Amino acid sequence: MGKGEATRERILEIAEAAVLAKGFGATSIDEVIAEAGLTKSGFFYHFKDKNALAHEMLRRYVATNDQLFDDIFARGHQLSDDPLQAFLISLKLLAETMADLPNGHPGCLIASICYQERQFDREVRELTARSVRDWNARFRKILDGIAAVYPPREPVDLDDVADMLSCVVDGAIIMSKTLNDPSRLERQILIFRSCIKLMFAAPSLP
Amino acid sequence: MGKGEATRERILEIAEAAVLAKGFGATSIDEVIAEAGLTKSGFFYHFKDKNALAHEMLRRYVATNDQLFDDIFARGHQLSDDPLQAFLISLKLLAETMADLPNGHPGCLIASICYQERQFDREVRELTARSVRDWNARFRKILDGIAAVYPPREPVDLDDVADMLSCVVDGAIIMSKTLNDPSRLERQILIFRSCIKLMFAAPSLP
DNA sequence: GGAGAAACCGTACCGTGAGTACAGTTTTGG
DNA sequence: CCAAAACTGTACTCACGGTACGGTTTCTCC
Incomplete structure (x- = not known):
């Protein structure tokens, strides 16, 4: 598993918990990337939206x-x-x-x-x-x-x-x-x- | 029923349909007031947020x-x-x-x-x-x-x-x-x- | 019918979050 | 070592929630 895949998994895990806790709309990308420890550019490198x-x-x-x-x-x-x-x-x-x-x-x-x-x-x-x-x-x-x-x-x-x-x-x-x-x-x-x-x-x- | 109450009901009806169709976060006030035919000021007159x-x-x-x-x-x-x-x-x-x-x-x-x-x-x-x-x-x-x-x-x-x-x-x-x-x-x-x-x-x- | 309250309208503004653009930098694997 | 992969940084745009506030229409009741 490359490093990129690991990051993707980390993002998905954090996002899933947040979405289930407060809904998809209320889960901000900023908040997810803050917890994942990467920047906005990094996020959009993995997911187009x-x-x-x-x-x-x-x-x-x-x-x-x-x-x-x-x-x-x-x-x-x-x-x-x-x-x-x-x-x-x-x-x-x-x-x-x-x-x-x-x-x-x-x-x-x-x-x-x-x-x-x-x-x-x-x-x-x-x-x-x-x-x-x-x-x-x-x-x-x-x-x-x-x-x-x-x-x-x-x-x-x-x-x-x-x-x-x-x-x-x-x-x-x-x-x-x-x-x-x-x-x-x-x-x-x-x-x-x-x-x-x-x-x-x-x-x-x- | 005063005119204000009727407007409130209209807003609630429109909002309920929208929220059930696409979620609370995705339902914008702009869209609700457009359908209800009133302005943002009018909305916030009835609901504080x-x-x-x-x-x-x-x-x-x-x-x-x-x-x-x-x-x-x-x-x-x-x-x-x-x-x-x-x-x-x-x-x-x-x-x-x-x-x-x-x-x-x-x-x-x-x-x-x-x-x-x-x-x-x-x-x-x-x-x-x-x-x-x-x-x-x-x-x-x-x-x-x-x-x-x-x-x-x-x-x-x-x-x-x-x-x-x-x-x-x-x-x-x-x-x-x-x-x-x-x-x-x-x-x-x-x-x-x-x-x-x-x-x-x-x-x-x- | 006039006064005052209720029910709005218009405009201008702020903060936040999604998403874009793009150039630059580090990390990693062969 | 080198090229791709995996990012960083900055600088925007746009939509939306919400505030502020002054002005205007529309009821309603005396």
């Missing part, structure tokens, strides 16, 4: 989250052969992971961008949309595996159930931040987990 | 939503004496109301502010927190009434279930906007409704 910065931040954020999901769902699958049990374990792991974040979840970049959309170009908006669709498809695939073994006890659209996880997480992050109570996120994931249990597990099972 | 504008927008937004919830849950209670049925009816009404919005839900001001918090003073942040807490308490009260008649079939914290509605709605609004698909919101509310059914309704009931 703020939009490019947003684009790279998003790429980074999506990649990190993808990796997290990969790990967690692989671990769940590893701990149980039963698709439902594996998913329930993964959700528990996800909840724990979120609970272990020292200062609570820093926020969802996609949600942040969603409420600032006009500031970004088509490319950025398409990247957010694609990421969300990918995550939904991932969850949907898991649910397909479950439904094949455990027929749902209530007629539900599995696409909607898959969407629900992202919705609950995004909503819970907002609530955590608004109420300044990080525990909200963990608890919402666990409630979603209960819903999955109720949907698929036979009434007799624990 | 942008923070005051945010505060009033939020008051307006919360009041509107409170009214909506009052209507919808009153109607549900009116259509069934059974607390569970009443809630299920209300959720259906809520989903339909959201589906009927011509261009989809414009967005949640609280979520929008959540991702821009540093731009606002303590008063605004406290108002958002209080509103969320009030809504959660409202839903919790309804759930208490249901749980008294129908013991939950899975050990769940009713506070968390109450929170879940706000989370699902907020998350679904974000997903609707990100994917440019308004139907997502309605479907998420209905999935939440299915979860409520699964939690409380006896297995034999339809």
Whole structure:
């Protein structure tokens, strides 16, 4: 990794924290470069404008989250052969992971961008949309595996159930931040987990 | 209503649409006053700064939503004496109301502010927190009434279930906007409704 | 209908932040 | 050592938030 790449990473890290804390518009380049220890010229050497910065931040954020999901769902699958049990374990792991974040979840970049959309170009908006669709498809695939073994006890659209996880997480992050109570996120994931249990597990099972 | 009040309302309406579409930071006063047909001096006659504008927008937004919830849950209670049925009816009404919005839900001001918090003073942040807490308490009260008649079939914290509605709605609004698909919101509310059914309704009931 | 308050308009100004331009300088890797 | 890469420095422009303040129109009430 060249020196330039290291600087880029440093800028992105600082910028992401600032954007999640106070929004994209309120995050000034001056402030980012001050913390990163370089000049304005240096910044524009790496990013042609703020939009490019947003684009790279998003790429980074999506990649990190993808990796997290990969790990967690692989671990769940590893701990149980039963698709439902594996998913329930993964959700528990996800909840724990979120609970272990020292200062609570820093926020969802996609949600942040969603409420600032006009500031970004088509490319950025398409990247957010694609990421969300990918995550939904991932969850949907898991649910397909479950439904094949455990027929749902209530007629539900599995696409909607898959969407629900992202919705609950995004909503819970907002609530955590608004109420300044990080525990909200963990608890919402666990409630979603209960819903999955109720949907698929036979009434007799624990 | 004096003429001043009418102008204030006009400003707030225009500003709310702009803020939800592109964020608070990206909404310029110049642009709002141009649409409202008045000058900068006129704007600052009504609002001492942008923070005051945010505060009033939020008051307006919360009041509107409170009214909506009052209507919808009153109607549900009116259509069934059974607390569970009443809630299920209300959720259906809520989903339909959201589906009927011509261009989809414009967005949640609280979520929008959540991702821009540093731009606002303590008063605004406290108002958002209080509103969320009030809504959660409202839903919790309804759930208490249901749980008294129908013991939950899975050990769940009713506070968390109450929170879940706000989370699902907020998350679904974000997903609707990100994917440019308004139907997502309605479907998420209905999935939440299915979860409520699964939690409380006896297995034999339809 | 006249006076005074409320609801504005016009102009000029300041500070901050995004972004440009471009020439010069240091750092780094082959 | 040398050429590219990774910056620095200065000097702008433009948009936006906000201030200051004097003047003008438009209600409203007696």
